Structure formats: C-alpha cells, structure tokens
Amino acid sequence: MKKQKSMFFSSNAEKYTWRTLLLEIVMLVICCIVVLPFYYLFVSVFKTMREMGLNPLGLPGSLYLENFKYAWEQIRFWQAFGNTLLITFSTLIIVVLFGSMAAYAVARRKSKFYRLVMLYFLLGFMVPFQTTMIPLYQQMQFFGLINKIYGLIILSTGSCVFAFFLYQGFIKTVPYELEESAVIDGAKPFRVFFQITFPLLKPITVTMAIFHVMSNWNDFMTPFLFLHSRENTTLMLEMYRGVGEFTNNWPLMMSIMVLIISPLVLFYIFAQRFIIEGLTSGAVKG
Amino acid sequence: MKKALKTLKTEAPYLLFILPAFLGYTVFSIVPLFKSFAYAFTDWDGYSEANFVGLKNFQDLIGDAPMMTALRNTLLYAVSVPVLVTLLAIPLAVILNGKMKTRNLQRAVFFFPSVPSALILGYLWSYMLSPTSRGLINSILGAFGVDRVLWLGTPELAMFSIILVSVWSQVGWHACIYLANLQSIPSSYIEAARIDGANGWHIFRHITFPMLASSMTISVMLLLTGSLKVFDLPFSLTNGGPGYSTTMITQIIITRGVTEKLYGKATAMSVIFFAIIFVCTLLQLTLMKRREEKLS
Incomplete structure (x- = not known):
C-alpha cells in the first residue's frame, strides 16, 4: 500500500479526471446520508423535547445541557x-x-x-x-x-x-x-x-x-x-x-x-x- | 511401550499448549451442546424431574406457529442481508480504492456505523422510524409531501426496516475486507489489461472480481453466520413485532426457554437452529472454496 501523507486526504491523485470529481461529490453526499443518524443523535441531546419535534435536524438553538446532566x-x-x-x-x-x-x-x-x-x-x-x-x-x-x-x-x-x-x-x-x-x-x-x-x-x-x-x-x-x-x-x-x-x-x-x-x-x-x-x-x- | 513414553515426552509440551483452550471449550461449549441435545428429548421445565418424551418436542415445533414464523423470518433475513451487503460492499470497495482525494475520510465514514453496538443502533433507529410527529424519517418524507409511513408497525415494512438498518451498519466494514484484498492485487495486472484495451467493466469482471474470491468467502461466511444468529438489532428495533413478524429464532428460543420455562421445546428448537447454521455454513464454505479454486 502506498504511504499517505495526511490522515484523511490521499496524495496519489495521478489521473484525477472530471469523472473522478463527479464520483467524489456523489460519494460525499452518500457519506452524509450514512452519518445522518449519528448527526441527528448528537444534535438531539442538546435540545428539549419540544425543540426536537419542531426542528429535528437543525443545530440546537442553545446549548441545553439538562438532558446530559440527568442522563x-x-x-x-x-x-x-x-x-x-x-x-x-x-x-x-x-x-x-x-x-x-x-x-x-x-x-x-x-x-x-x-x-x-x-x-x-x-x-x-x-x-x-x-x-x-x-x-x-x-x-x-x-x-x-x-x-x-x-x-x-x-x-x-x-x-x-x-x-x-x-x-x-x-x-x-x-x-x-x-x-x-x-x-x-x-x-x-x-x-x-x-x-x-x-x-x-x-x-x-x-x-x-x-x-x-x-x-x-x-x-x-x-x-x-x-x-x-x-x-x-x-x-x-x-x-x-x-x-x-x-x-x-x-x-x-x-x-x-x-x-x-x-x-x-x-x-x-x-x-x-x-x-x-x-x-x-x-x-x-x- | 518405551517408544510410546518417548513420544509422550516430546509431545507433552504441545499437549500443554492445547490444554487450556481444550478444557474451556469442552466445559463451556461441548458439554452444554450435548446437554442441549439431551434436553430436546425431555419435558424438563427447570424444576420437576425430566421425562424422556422422544420426538414429541420436535413434532410440537411444527404446530407452534410463532416458531415457524421465526424460522421463516430468520431465513429471509439471513439471505437478504448477506446478498445486499455483498452487492453493495464490492462496488463500494472498488470506489474507495480509487483516486478520490477524500477516500480515507470516506472509508472512515462508511466503517463508522459498525462501531456502536447493534443494540444501540436499534434503539436509535426505532426513534428515527417512529410514526409520531417527532419521527425523523417521517418528518423528512413529510417535507416532500409523502404521507406518514408506519415503518415498524406493518409486518412487511418492519422486516424491511430491520434489513435496511442491518445493511447500513455492515456495508462499510465488509467493504474494508474487500479493500484489503484489492490492495493486494498487483497493479501490473490491471495496467497490462488496460494496454490490451480492456475497459473498466472488463477489468472488474475478469481481473478484480475473480481475485476477490478469497475475501468474498470470508465476508459471506461472517455475514451468513452473523445474520442467522442475529439478536440485538431486531430485539431493540422492533422487539419482534408487530406480532411475530420480525421475531428471530434466537429471540423465540429465549422466550420459550427463559421466560416460559419450556426447556424441552426451546432446546429442540435450538438443536434445529444449530443444524441449520451447520448446514448453511458448511454448504457456503464448500461452494465458495470450490469457486476460489476454479478462479485461481
């Protein structure tokens, strides 16, 4: 396997064509869908029950920590x-x-x-x-x-x-x-x-x-x-x-x-x- | 006699090497396995004396509708999940082996759902698929004008949801098994094919795919045995419901055995279960090993 310099970005892009770019964009969209449940889990813990229902995917309005404390x-x-x-x-x-x-x-x-x-x-x-x-x-x-x-x-x-x-x-x-x-x-x-x-x-x-x-x-x-x-x-x-x-x-x-x-x-x-x-x-x- | 003693002396250290694993395995796997076989022919309930009842427990199984449903569910699940995961994991591995700049990030992302336990993923998805107004999937679909879907409330959809979550959580890590194999394919093979004018599909069909045979054997075996034995995910996602529509063999064995104390019946089922796993795995390994030899 080739050595990679950075943790996330591979450096051996020999033939990076527009098709690779298109694929990359599609794959990144799929990645977002794959991690969506974890994103949802993570933002939900800072919300009140009401806020969760009204705004399930948005970032929490304030850093509400009571859930955590209680948990x-x-x-x-x-x-x-x-x-x-x-x-x-x-x-x-x-x-x-x-x-x-x-x-x-x-x-x-x-x-x-x-x-x-x-x-x-x-x-x-x-x-x-x-x-x-x-x-x-x-x-x-x-x-x-x-x-x-x-x-x-x-x-x-x-x-x-x-x-x-x-x-x-x-x-x-x-x-x-x-x-x-x-x-x-x-x-x-x-x-x-x-x-x-x-x-x-x-x-x-x-x-x-x-x-x-x-x-x-x-x-x-x-x-x-x-x-x-x-x-x-x-x-x-x-x-x-x-x-x-x-x-x-x-x-x-x-x-x-x-x-x-x-x-x-x-x-x-x-x-x-x-x-x-x-x-x-x-x-x-x- | 002397010769035998001498052999024993040279072999003694090696016998000691085997001893701990042998002992633990015998006491905690083989003895209970044979006890299970024995209980399957009795009416034991955990307290009173056990009576030999012959094949009665096995005959009763056929009349036990939930058990038959559980058997059917498990087989459906254990076919769908390995097939779907394999169909998705191989292309995914090929893509993640390509030249994308963020491929390491993507590998990490796709692998991620297999890190938390299936128990927790099940509970998380049970909230996401909830039919109430707070359920995430329904509110996303609602934004597109789709009516509320009872993901976990209708038998077919509940099974579909379990399979979906299971595939989502396993694809990435099975892609990693294929990825390791892909990286061991010499690039000279592919370059040579390219010079001969082969296109991407030909390379995949005639070089990459056959060379993935050995990792495919491993991956499918892990998927098949894992799916037959599945417990945590259906338990936490639907708890077997609605009705018995997503109850798996593992769960019904626990219900009959631990909750209802029908040890005879539960062990009879577990003996059948063992036979199914044994035959499926043996069949899969033999067929796929033969395929490996044919392709290599």
Missing part, C-alpha cells in the same frame, strides 16, 4: 465503563493466549492426534450461543460463576475457537526455519513459541484484538444472562436499563446512548486508520 445521574457510567473494560481486556488476553498456543501446536505438529483436535474444535465453531445457553447457565451455576465478573472472564476460555482458527491459518504461512534453528540450539517449545513465533504473529494478533474488542465491548447477551447485580453492570446493560425506564423521554434516552457509545467511538476516531487496516491485514493473507 449522567441515571446511569452508573464509571462503574459500567470499568467493568466493560476489565471484561473486554481480560477476555482478550485469554483468547489470544490460549487460542494462539493451541493453534501453534496444531499447525506445527504433524501427527494424526492434532488433526483430530482440529476437527473437535471445528465441531463447535458454529454452535450459536442460544443453542447452549440454557445448559450453559446451569453449568455456570454449578461452578458458582453467576453474577461474578471473573465468571464471565473464565467463560471466555470456551470461546478461543475463533482465535484458534485465525491463528492456525496464519501460523502455516510463517516459515519454520527460525524455529528450527532455535530447536537445534536446544530451546524448549515454550521458549520457541513465546520468543520466536508469537512476535511474528503480530498482524493476526492485531486483527484478532480488533475483532474481539468490537464484539465484546458491544456484547449484550452474555452479561445480560450472567451478571445480575447493579455493581456488575456493563455499558450495554446500563443502556438496556435506561430503555426500561425512560423510553418516552427521547432526549434523555439519546443522551444515555451518546454516553454509552462515547468510549468506543472516541477510540475509533483516534485509531481509525489503524483499526481499518489492522482489521484486515492479518485475515486476508491467511
């Missing part, structure tokens, strides 16, 4: 944010670590046993959460993991399969020679993996991390089922609670939405180039 009082933002952060990153570490380790063994060892392990993992790859949900709840109850943050973290050891398949495909494209020479020098498999192979897996680790953060941060079903008390709330659970109580107060609900999505959106705005490239850099090559 902030209604949700436990920091607690939910902290829990979501803790869950997302602990599970990320588990999934990356265990997934890549298992993938390494399966990709590098040739015996039939590992082929069987792979088939075994494949079996459950497509199991939807709703299929296992009811027995899973019992299982979690049996282990005493209901309504515990660490319960959700332990549960993630069961979802290493996606990471396993991503890593497994990628490791096959990593040359074996480096590891081989380390083995000849007498390095143990553990050292070989963590010091030589794992650093080489960076592109797929980045892809995996972005996938995981985007889906786990926004996960609603799992915390909804397993975390009941308000202390263990997550951002999505706070959203759901808000809906139950204030559905008819639109500006308030929209303020809650803005608060709930703000951490991930801010992260995206600052890291969007990195995210868009990282999301695909590992996966497509595999």
Whole structure:
C-alpha cells in the first residue's frame, strides 16, 4: 500500500479526471446520508423535547445541557465503563493466549492426534450461543460463576475457537526455519513459541484484538444472562436499563446512548486508520 | 511401550499448549451442546424431574406457529442481508480504492456505523422510524409531501426496516475486507489489461472480481453466520413485532426457554437452529472454496 501523507486526504491523485470529481461529490453526499443518524443523535441531546419535534435536524438553538446532566445521574457510567473494560481486556488476553498456543501446536505438529483436535474444535465453531445457553447457565451455576465478573472472564476460555482458527491459518504461512534453528540450539517449545513465533504473529494478533474488542465491548447477551447485580453492570446493560425506564423521554434516552457509545467511538476516531487496516491485514493473507 | 513414553515426552509440551483452550471449550461449549441435545428429548421445565418424551418436542415445533414464523423470518433475513451487503460492499470497495482525494475520510465514514453496538443502533433507529410527529424519517418524507409511513408497525415494512438498518451498519466494514484484498492485487495486472484495451467493466469482471474470491468467502461466511444468529438489532428495533413478524429464532428460543420455562421445546428448537447454521455454513464454505479454486 502506498504511504499517505495526511490522515484523511490521499496524495496519489495521478489521473484525477472530471469523472473522478463527479464520483467524489456523489460519494460525499452518500457519506452524509450514512452519518445522518449519528448527526441527528448528537444534535438531539442538546435540545428539549419540544425543540426536537419542531426542528429535528437543525443545530440546537442553545446549548441545553439538562438532558446530559440527568442522563449522567441515571446511569452508573464509571462503574459500567470499568467493568466493560476489565471484561473486554481480560477476555482478550485469554483468547489470544490460549487460542494462539493451541493453534501453534496444531499447525506445527504433524501427527494424526492434532488433526483430530482440529476437527473437535471445528465441531463447535458454529454452535450459536442460544443453542447452549440454557445448559450453559446451569453449568455456570454449578461452578458458582453467576453474577461474578471473573465468571464471565473464565467463560471466555470456551470461546478461543475463533482465535484458534485465525491463528492456525496464519501460523502455516510463517516459515519454520527460525524455529528450527532455535530447536537445534536446544530451546524448549515454550521458549520457541513465546520468543520466536508469537512476535511474528503480530498482524493476526492485531486483527484478532480488533475483532474481539468490537464484539465484546458491544456484547449484550452474555452479561445480560450472567451478571445480575447493579455493581456488575456493563455499558450495554446500563443502556438496556435506561430503555426500561425512560423510553418516552427521547432526549434523555439519546443522551444515555451518546454516553454509552462515547468510549468506543472516541477510540475509533483516534485509531481509525489503524483499526481499518489492522482489521484486515492479518485475515486476508491467511 | 518405551517408544510410546518417548513420544509422550516430546509431545507433552504441545499437549500443554492445547490444554487450556481444550478444557474451556469442552466445559463451556461441548458439554452444554450435548446437554442441549439431551434436553430436546425431555419435558424438563427447570424444576420437576425430566421425562424422556422422544420426538414429541420436535413434532410440537411444527404446530407452534410463532416458531415457524421465526424460522421463516430468520431465513429471509439471513439471505437478504448477506446478498445486499455483498452487492453493495464490492462496488463500494472498488470506489474507495480509487483516486478520490477524500477516500480515507470516506472509508472512515462508511466503517463508522459498525462501531456502536447493534443494540444501540436499534434503539436509535426505532426513534428515527417512529410514526409520531417527532419521527425523523417521517418528518423528512413529510417535507416532500409523502404521507406518514408506519415503518415498524406493518409486518412487511418492519422486516424491511430491520434489513435496511442491518445493511447500513455492515456495508462499510465488509467493504474494508474487500479493500484489503484489492490492495493486494498487483497493479501490473490491471495496467497490462488496460494496454490490451480492456475497459473498466472488463477489468472488474475478469481481473478484480475473480481475485476477490478469497475475501468474498470470508465476508459471506461472517455475514451468513452473523445474520442467522442475529439478536440485538431486531430485539431493540422492533422487539419482534408487530406480532411475530420480525421475531428471530434466537429471540423465540429465549422466550420459550427463559421466560416460559419450556426447556424441552426451546432446546429442540435450538438443536434445529444449530443444524441449520451447520448446514448453511458448511454448504457456503464448500461452494465458495470450490469457486476460489476454479478462479485461481
């Protein structure tokens, strides 16, 4: 890929014709339509209910902050944010670590046993959460993991399969020679993996991390089922609670939405180039 | 015996590598899966003793109209969304790979709707599509003299709205999957074709499109499994209504299982659901892998 100088404007406009200009204008109009819902969300939080009805798309007449204040009082933002952060990153570490380790063994060892392990993992790859949900709840109850943050973290050891398949495909494209020479020098498999192979897996680790953060941060079903008390709330659970109580107060609900999505959106705005490239850099090559 | 011990010794570290993932996966995925299979043949309600009832739960499913509706809705959704997203994402990726000056800004914009959770997007759109005077879409249409439309109040339109919102939120990020693939196509191929006198459409049809086969397999697989398992968006946008017209399998399993405690019936449905996902994904992967080989 060509290096670009600025963040938003590409510099390699070799043959920029009037047709490109026309396309660009059309595309920018489409872009405006695509972000319209977010614009609407953002301007609505500064309006009173009345102003929202009269002037839905215009800029707010004054910077009305009462909605925000009220929303902030209604949700436990920091607690939910902290829990979501803790869950997302602990599970990320588990999934990356265990997934890549298992993938390494399966990709590098040739015996039939590992082929069987792979088939075994494949079996459950497509199991939807709703299929296992009811027995899973019992299982979690049996282990005493209901309504515990660490319960959700332990549960993630069961979802290493996606990471396993991503890593497994990628490791096959990593040359074996480096590891081989380390083995000849007498390095143990553990050292070989963590010091030589794992650093080489960076592109797929980045892809995996972005996938995981985007889906786990926004996960609603799992915390909804397993975390009941308000202390263990997550951002999505706070959203759901808000809906139950204030559905008819639109500006308030929209303020809650803005608060709930703000951490991930801010992260995206600052890291969007990195995210868009990282999301695909590992996966497509595999 | 000695040989076996020696193999075990060399393999031991690798077995330890597999162990954590294997253990977690077995305890939290496979065991519940088989328990689900077992419950599907009982009349268990969560409290009283479970009795074996054979295939009764499966037979009951056919008579359970909401369940059949949910099945039909899910299939409709899971066909429409992948088809529409793919039809839009490929041209979008080609355009975003072009020479426009603002293409990076545009990439960021198109990707953006996939950042917030589907749950929140659903709630946001439920306000926007509201039939009251405050509903944004209706007030925009009203400015053009169009009568108020009950987007979420009529069965067909409600399903259409869900599909529309889903496509809107996913097109950009699937375009990014294709974009990464496009960037890996050597420009010499396209230049050579151009010298031979090929026009834009020919280049797309005979060079670009076939070379997107591998990312198409990935993208369609993610779309298909994601759409079959969809829960958050219909749950927040319409909550399955009006009636059962937008209820998905996932939601009916939760209603029957968690709310009504009909575990046997719910697990029977979830077994069927698993079979559908399994067959669809397997079929899709086999067909598209074969296509990849044919094109390469």
